[in-house]
Amino acid sequence: MCMASEHPLSISDELKTFLEGPASVLAGTRDSRLMPEITRAWGPRVSEDRQHISLCVPLATSRKMIDNLDGNGEIAVTFSLPTNYRTFQLKGRNATIAEPDSTDLAAVGRHRDAFASVNESLGQSRERVEAFWQAEVETSPVLVKILFVPEEIFDQTPGPGAGREI
Template identity: 40%
Template sequence: MSDPSSSVSGALIDAELAAFLATAGVSISVGSRNAGHLPNLTRAVGCRIADDRSRVSVFVVAEQSRELLDDIRANRHVAVVFSEPHSHRTVQLKGGDALIESLAAGDRQIIARYRDAFTAELGALGYSGLFVQTLIDSSAGELVALSFTPNAAFSQTPGPKAGAPLGGA
């Protein structure tokens, strides 16, 4: 899943992009692949960016993500797509060193803020709060963090620059 030709440093995730990834009401989808290169996908319920912006952690419900977590244990490759529904702005990050971790102090508050932001984002588009709460319900199981160092980042916003590496590469 990683593309070594699109090397990414923590500096690539500037303050504006970090805010988009972690505090905007974005939809977060997490993808992996198994040994047969078959994809697995799950929805994340929040995101934490390291203070130095070199590592990204996304939160998933373990019971809803078993196959994806098995893939991560086997090959550590992950792709995460962040998409803002009202603008369609979309960013993809890839990593090859993903780890499954327990939640850290403060992560449950990040998840609650994400739920509120995503509910507001979709509410502005006419979706009910109940719909959004059901879509990103994280109350029915153990939450884990998937933490990785982005080694590739791309704009995936529909249009002529879709697929272009971020950072001027």
């Protein structure tokens, strides 16, 4: 489980809806040499107490990320809506790894479906969008769950004002 944060933030209803919606979700971690690693994540969920975030990542694309989190727990996750590039970035220091349960896997299914639908509305066929994540699980269907407590939240919508802390 996640370690308790010194500065827990509470995620608003509005932000929860956004984070659990059809956004493109990417997680950034780093190794001991400060080399960054990007991993696409699926099925984000905000906990009941509004203080924890969970995400799933395919094992096949996240081996380095898992090593990084074992080593230092630093994580940054962006949620970006393909229709208008509205983007939020959440950062935490104590990310941990767990095995997803059926609720997590259901969230992954819902997220992929919503993501495909929103991209369909932009003219991308569902088949193409599905190809997007199929390569991620081509060699292994196993998903890993990542949990963290966001300590900082930024509005990262592109433009000169990007990066404003909320």
